[in-house]
Amino acid sequence: MKVLVASTYVPFIDGGGRMIVRDLVRALRERDHEVDTIEIPFLSAWDTMLEQMLAIRLMDVSEAADTLVAIRTPSYLLRHPNKRLWFIHHHRGAYDLWDTPYQDIPATPEGLATRDAIVAADNLYLREARRIFTNSQIVADRLREFNDLQGTVLYPPLGAPERFVAAPAEDYVFYPCRITGHKRQQLAVEAAVKLSTDVRVVIAGAPDSPEQLRPLQELIDEHDLQDRVQLIARWISEEEKAELISRSLGVLYIPFLEDSYGYVTLEAFHASKPVITCSDSGGTLEIIEDGVNGLITAPDPSSLGAAMDRLRADPQAAAAMGEAGHRTLELKDISWDRVVASLLG
Amino acid sequence: MKIAWFTPLAERSAIGEFSVHVAGELAKFVEVELWASNSPPLLDTELAVVQYRPGSTELSRLAQYDAVVYNMGDYLPFHDDIHTVSREHPGVVILHDRVLHHLFAGKWLIGPDASRELYVERMRAYYGERGAQAARLSLEGERRPVWESDEEVLSYPLYEEGLLDAIGVITHSEGQADDVRARWVGPVRALHLPCYSETLHEVDGGPPPASAGPVRLLTVGHLNPNKQVHRVVEMLAADPELSAQVTYTIVGPDDGFKSYVSDLRRFVDRHADRLNVEILGWQPPERLDQLMRQADIFVNLRHPVMEGSSASLMRQLAYGRPVLCFGSGFFGELPGEAVVRVPAGDFVAASAALRELVGDRERRLRVGGLARTLMASYNERLYVEGLLELIEQSRRAAPAIGFLGAVARELGNMHVDSQLPIYDEIANDFARILSI
């Protein structure tokens, strides 16, 4: 079958949307489909969004393939008689993030009108899709709440899970993620102050900016945590990451209110490691069960510290939870076979 | 909310006067700064005044305002800069005149950047081949230039050019608002030009002093053919019976249309035996007030009407005197009982109406009283409330207008003919998400 995978992106920024396109393309090709991508540069600045949306609407790819799978918003504006959606998020600043500090459209009459237009466009054009899948329950819930649309959850699997394997646990929990405010590495460092066992915390990832890194460094210095917290403040390769995960006690993934469960969670489960997350982390809660395949803690330093201590104090229990995490992947049927069959079905 | 208010502030500018009063009232509700580019002396105002030049760095500050208001009139020296800024920073336009032809013809045909092609091209863009032809023939001296004829400029008003980056438009008459709505996509609202409370306060609106003498007719304003004073004088000359009952005083600067004024004076002198007409020229304010106070009837037979509305009309009505006018333009929209209105250009009817008024003091007092009451209701507050509503509405419409403008600009640049289907495609498909 000829399949077009469509998405939007910001040039030179490797967001989750691009990863999912790459992974899906590969999965489709592996299953002998002919695939090309339509990746459209898109700047989410509210005051030029309407024009950019029209730019997408005007592109005619309606006869180029049997099926079009649209991923990142608003690539679904492309016209195609057999359009499917794997919806990963709304323009959230116009929806659930409205009235939060992350609202990226001003609450002026101009901003309100723009938000209305974005919602109107979604309401109108999302409905052109023959099938709608979402990458998480939370996104499906939002589609229902805001657009009165039903989406089926289709969890994105890892692109290359084979490198994530289990190895004997050492003495650390590992938090691999881009260092930025809402991923809350700071909370992880604060928790390290409260630890009662000798568990260590390893944090690795490229900081979004030097400003994101400075408070972490200051906190470490202030509390003399140099031996407790290892900060690898740079981009680490997939191999390096897999290696650090496989030797960890467990993995930390504590973002604030994210949509998806995060690739980190899947990587940990593939490596049979439990995942510690917070009760306000969002998508992780869809697959992490407290005490079963990981730990869900309150988002405060003491609770988080206690969870880390618990893994260190009882490595057998930690390993058992890691095994359960691995089984979660099968139970939830998080696989490319399922993704491809669903999207093209 | 913070508003930047672009206006001429020269001492002799009626629009400047308007701005001082209306923006002054507006400042009771929101923060307002006046932006002016003319050199002092400026009109007195308690509002903050920002002096700018087109292209100056000051202007980048406009992005921080919630709304920008542009007072647009047809006088190049006052409005050239305002229009220039309006192209860079979208805002609400107050159209003070029905035509902006002289503004733009001046802008395009005079000065170092003059471009005859631009004038022709714009006339074509707005009025098709007919417009281009009129522009070309005017430039080549093959016909009376469009800009020299009131009737012609009304056919080619060119105000469209003043609205290119507008997000909302205010007019001072419903008729003009309808006209704009037919040619422009965004929110349009007609608001009565206010009678300033200061005017109402300083003008004595009581009945004129009782007098056994002739009935005093008065026409006020720049002496030009548009005021039809010559027709009034001819009308009186042709009707000795009426003429014997009245005096007719004409006040206002008379240095503009020299041959017109001298012809008029000659006519008056020639018929001195049966006419009681004085042409006084410009008079100081105190004397003018005295003359207006003493008048029984204002004769205000403008035709055609070029202005959006008229502060001097509001002032005449504030004196509580009947105003004899034609039914054209904003005159036609005043409540019928508060003025004496006859069909536009109909001097037979005007003559009959005048005769009736002259013979009926009671009616004069009744109509005048209603006029005065009407002016008390046309206040700045009412105007400002309407303006704020329109600003809100315009800001809601701004993204859609900006979007349509950007699309139209690109298609225009590419000379994409409006007969190609893309216009319909966008209108039928995408424009559905825009609620205009």
Next chain:
Amino acid sequence: MKVAIVNNQAPFVRGGAELLAEWLHDKLEEYGHQAEIVRIPFQWNPPERIIDHMLSARLIRLANVDRVIAFKFPAYYVPHESKVLWLLHQFRQAYDLWGTPYQDIPATPTGHRIREAIVDADRRYLQEAKRIYTNSKIVGHRLNLYSGMESEILFPPLLDAAPYRCEEYGDYFFFPSRITAGKRQHLAAEAMAAVASSARLIIAGQPETDEDLRRLMSVIKEHELEDRVEVIPRWIDDDEKLRLLAGARGVIYLPFGEDSYGYVTLEAFHARKPVITFTDSGGTLELIEDGRNGYVVDDVHDLAAAIDRLTEDGSLVERMGQAALDTIDELEISWDRVIGCLTQ
């Protein structure tokens, strides 16, 4: 510098422009830039769609990019304050192909409107580019003729010229290219019938259709050239191509009216081989100078004579081969220059 290479996209189709974009991408990164290829879909059927795509290109915002390098209509309309063009071609259907069977846009009132919009949009928006380079003289000439714009020529180099070599000037001429009527391999075969010397011809390439191959083979059969003309009717890989080039006496390349000079010519020059082409071959003439680094001939008869001359005079072949190699330097066909121009 963050460089976006902006190209058109016809989904599932890959051609020369896609290849060039990829090469340029790799080279930019090699020269220390960050590069990304931005592909903007273009559908020109029905012709009304052309206008949609033109407008679409104007409404795209390319943020987080320091330099845009655009190749083709209408992707080159994309607005950016630091845009340069490496123009491969304008929309030829509106220009030199208008009035030919390749016009595509119908000559209806609507078709005329579309064509005028293309012409006007080019005139207006191409001015936004900081500089315009073209990949051939003819493209620059057309740009000047139709849009009144100046440009500079920037020949695309080979991705990697290092493996091209000359081992000997053997007894065969080499004609590497897709086998198709437009490339006229059959005329090269026909010329062999008139060749007096012992020269042989090797034709290698994937036939576009069976008919193309049949036509060629029937010429060979008709003139009983089986011993002297060898046809390899399939894609040949790089190693095979390099080997055949290295041992050839010269290269024959006879496309009809091509825009670009064709990589064949450049490959031959890097392998120090003279190239014989036709006077109506188009872009090849921008590199080949008759009698210096090859021959530009009028017909099959002259082609045979050129083959004979090169076969009979060993020192002539060597001189012309060296001149061919020198031509590359003289015309500054190099990535140094390409990257320098496009990122300056």
